[in-house]
Each structure stands twice: as structure tokens, then as C-alpha cells.
Amino acid sequence: MLIVGLTGNIGSGKSSVARLLKEMGARVIDTDQVAREVVAPGTPGLQQIIDHFGTGVLNADGALDRPKMAQIVFNDTNALKRLNSIVHPAIRAQLLKAIADYRDNPDAPLMVIEAPLLIETQLFKLVDQVWMVTVDAKTQIQRVIKRDAVTAEQVSSRLAAQMPQEDKLPYAQRVIDNSGTPEATLQQVRQIWSDAIDRSQAQAE
Structure with missing residues (x-):
């Protein structure tokens, strides 16, 4: 029994690695999905967002208009802090x-807890190992351009907003390059899976 925090910056392919781990038999939780659930219609999280930002951030069906919310917080540090102060504790609780x-x-x-902001939001403290x-x-730049149909300049601006990859490495017990x-990645994931299972079983005995 081992709880792993899986992280990586934009375009790293952490979702592909999470999928491989799920296929191998891991229980995978995607924090992006949890983030959607904690602000779904009828949740205290969505009500707090409405109380602070107003009903203008809702779609016609009463759900959060995520693109509009993103626009509001993109250039407003205080608005982003406020949104994070609502969403991050709710994610942590889940x-x-x-x-x-x-x-x-x-x-x-x-x-496996798949979390892009595992280090930044201190979620790494909840897990046994960081991968x-x-x-x-x-x-990285080529992948994001292809995936999101954006320019190299737009990718650079997204990267600049993230904690640099090299600053996250000291937190990691395992690194998947x-x-x-895809075959090279699969090989690494299989090896790390095998090592983790062996160690977990040894500790249980």
C-alpha cells in the first residue's frame, strides 16, 4: 500500500503516465477532475465563488463558466488568490x-494522485512518495503547440507562470523522463512500478 503524488509541468505527459499506472492496476485520482467536482452546482465551493465573484461567472445552466473565470483571474493576482483560497482547501479535503x-x-x-500543482499547493505532504x-x-514546447493549437510564445508565457521543472526535482523520489x-516511457514506468510494489510488499511483511 503506497500513496504516490504524480506531478510534472505542462506538456510533460503526466496524464499519459497516470493512464499507464491505471492500466497496471493503480487507483488514480486526477486533481483536475476533483477541482471540477468541488465547484459543481450545489456545492459550497460554487456558492463561495458566486458570493465573491457574482453570478456573472455562471453558464446558463448554473455551472461555473470556467473560461470566463480563467479570464478574470489571469491578470488579477488578488482574484486568483481568492479563487485558490476557495478551491484548494476543498480539493485537499476531498x-x-x-x-x-x-x-x-x-x-x-x-x-496515485495526479496533481500538476502537487509541490506548489503543499499536497506533496499528504503522499508517501513524489514521482x-x-x-x-x-x-515540451512542441507537444503543447500541437496539443493546444497555440503559438510558441503562448507556451513560453504559460511556462513562465509555472514553478520551473528543475525546482521541483529535489522533491521527487522517482523521475520519469x-x-x-512512448516505449521508453513505458519501460521506465514498469520498472518504477515493479520497484514500488516490491518495496511496499517488503514493508508489509
């Missing part, structure tokens, strides 16, 4: 519940 559930009912050899997916700068072929 993750703590999921971790407690996993410890009570370990139905998979690993629980980081890395990528070289050139490959996803700069090469």
Missing part, C-alpha cells in the same frame, strides 16, 4: 477523504 478510504480499503497496490514526469524544453518514445 483528497484526505480518498486517502483515508484507500488506507481502510486498499483495493490496489498503489494509489515526477520530466521532459526536455524543446519537446518522458522526452523520448
Whole structure:
């Protein structure tokens, strides 16, 4: 039984690695999905957002208009801080519940929490190990341009807003270099999976 925080910057391919781990039998939680759930219609999170930002941030069906919300906070540091102060504690609470559930009912050899902001939001303190997916700068930019149909300049501006990859590396117990072929990445993931399972079983004995 091992709880892993999986992280990596934009274009690193952490979602692909999370998918591989799920196929291998891990219980995977995607914090992006949790972030959507904690501001779904009827949640205290969405009500707090409405109280602060007004009903103008809602779609016609009463759900949060995420692109509009993103526009509001993109150039306003205070608005972003306010939004984060609502969303991040709610995400953390959901993750703590999921971790407690996993410890009570370990139905998979690993629980993987996929979180782009694992380090920045201190979520790494909730996990047993941090696994980081890395990528070289050139490959990273090419991938994001292709995936999101954006310019190199737009990618650079997104990267500038993130904690640099090299600053996150000291937090990681395992590093998966996803700069090469999918086969090379799969090989690394299999090896790390095997090591983690062996160590986890040894500790349980």
C-alpha cells in the first residue's frame, strides 16, 4: 500500500503516465477532475465563488463558466488568490477523504494522485512518495503547440507562470523522463512500478 503524488509541468505527459499506472492496476485520482467536482452546482465551493465573484461567472445552466473565470483571474493576482483560497482547501479535503478510504480499503497496490500543482499547493505532504514526469524544453514546447493549437510564445508565457521543472526535482523520489518514445516511457514506468510494489510488499511483511 503506497500513496504516490504524480506531478510534472505542462506538456510533460503526466496524464499519459497516470493512464499507464491505471492500466497496471493503480487507483488514480486526477486533481483536475476533483477541482471540477468541488465547484459543481450545489456545492459550497460554487456558492463561495458566486458570493465573491457574482453570478456573472455562471453558464446558463448554473455551472461555473470556467473560461470566463480563467479570464478574470489571469491578470488579477488578488482574484486568483481568492479563487485558490476557495478551491484548494476543498480539493485537499476531498483528497484526505480518498486517502483515508484507500488506507481502510486498499483495493490496489498503489494509489496515485495526479496533481500538476502537487509541490506548489503543499499536497506533496499528504503522499508517501513524489514521482515526477520530466521532459526536455524543446519537446515540451512542441507537444503543447500541437496539443493546444497555440503559438510558441503562448507556451513560453504559460511556462513562465509555472514553478520551473528543475525546482521541483529535489522533491521527487522517482523521475520519469518522458522526452523520448512512448516505449521508453513505458519501460521506465514498469520498472518504477515493479520497484514500488516490491518495496511496499517488503514493508508489509
